[in-house]
Amino acid sequence: MTKIGIIGSQGRMGQAIAAAAEAAGVEVAGGVDKDGDVAALAAKADVLIDFSSPGALEGNLDAAMAAGVPVVIGTTGLEERHHWLIDSAAQNIPVLQTGNTSLGVTLLAHLVREAASRLGEDWDIEIVETHHRMKVDAPSGTALLLGEAAAEGRGIALADNSERGRDGITGKRETGTIGFAALRGGTVAGDHSVLFLSDSERLTLSHMAENRSIFAKGALRAAEWVQGKSAGRYTMPEVLGL
Ligand SMILES: NC(=O)C1=CN([C@@H]2O[C@H](COP(=O)(O)OP(=O)(O)OC[C@H]3O[C@@H](n4cnc5c(N)ncnc54)[C@H](OP(=O)(O)O)[C@@H]3O)[C@@H](O)[C@H]2O)C=CC1
Ligand SMILES: O=C(O)C1=N[C@H](C(=O)O)C[C@H](O)C1
Numbered sequence: 001m002t003k004i005g006i007i008g009s010q011g012r013m014g015q016a017i018a019a020a021a022e023a024a025g026v027e028v029a030g031g032v033d034k035d036g037d038v039a040a041l042a043a044k045a046d047v048l049i050d051f052s053s054p055g056a057l058e059g060n061l062d063a064a065m066a067a068g069v070p071v072v073i074g075t076t077g078l079e080e081r082h083h084w085l086i087d088s089a090a091q092n093i094p095v096l097q098t099g100n101t102s103l104g105v106t107l108l109a110h111l112v113r114e115a116a117s118r119l120g121e122d123w124d125i126e127i128v129e130t131h132h133r134m135k136v137d138a139p140s141g142t143a144l145l146l147g148e149a150a151a152e153g154r155g156i157a158l159a160d161n162s163e164r165g166r167d168g169i170t171g172k173r174e175t176g177t178i179g180f181a182a183l184r185g186g187t188v189a190g191d192h193s194v195l196f197l198s199d200s201e202r203l204t205l206s207h208m209a210e211n212r213s214i215f216a217k218g219a220l221r222a223a224e225w226v227q228g229k230s231a232g233r234y235t236m237p238e239v240l241g242l
Helices: 012-024 038-044 055-067 080-089 103-118 141-154 213-226 236-240
Strands: 002-008 027-032 047-050 071-073 093-096 126-132 162-166 177-186 191-197 200-209 232-233
Touching: 002 012, 002 038, 012 027, 012 213, 027 038, 038 047, 038 055, 047 055, 055 071, 055 080, 055 093, 071 213, 080 093, 093 213, 103 141, 103 191, 103 200, 103 213, 103 236, 126 141, 141 191, 141 213, 213 236
Parallel strands: 002 027, 002 047, 047 071, 071 093, 093 232, 126 177, 162 177
Antiparallel strands: 126 191, 191 200
16 A cells, blocks of 8 residues: 655645545655655655645655655646756656646546637637635646646647736737636635637636545545656546546
């Protein structure tokens, strides 16, 4: 059975993962938070699960590589340089990175890609997300994941076609762009909607997380799945067979 090590163990997700592990009978080798000994954790775990902070990523990957253990990365707010680090680590160990470990969002991304590929450029795409007041990054990792899915469906690069944060005299909407809007407040676990807007009709694809257990269960499933895989970078659709 897989023994997991939790990075960010005292955080909201770390605690949700520990609770899900206990419920599922998955052994927890230990956990670390800021200033914790991640190398010692990696040495006693079969898989590391990281829901902490982008600043911790490089050290976490180094510890995982030194111990030869796979990592599931759920941390969001990642920048391009973090993705390079992940690509580089994935040459040595199995790494699964995703902005959302839930089954529902993984399927939603598939539906968004499909809708974007079938609807022409006259359908504007806007992504709206709502999260609790403690969330520190925007747009959410999930919103970006859904944006990537929409861009893939359209056959365009998200980096060259995204509109993040309108304010003031913005000018009219640029055709073909994918817009993002982030709302913060209360204790919302995570709501995401992708809107396709045309001249006389609108299509909305949405997911609402009622609590963090869905992310925790998905992370455990990913950890079980990634153990024993060869080095490489893996995704949630592969884990869930979607
Ligand atoms: N992929 C997914 O499905 C999901 C992803 N997330 C993402 O997971 C991350 C964590 O979310 P959440 O649990 O709500 O956040 P919290 O702030 O509640 O928890 C983060 C934890 O990480 C710890 N931490 C911070 N820096 C380090 C470090 N350098 N090394 C080790 N641990 C560190 C914090 O410790 P300390 O308090 O000591 O600083 C804290 O315990 C976020 O990026 C969030 O967006 C969240 C839900 C689902
Ligand atoms: O910080 C959170 O809480 C969440 N973060 C992830 C994200 O950025 O998309 C996933 C989920 O929406 C909750």
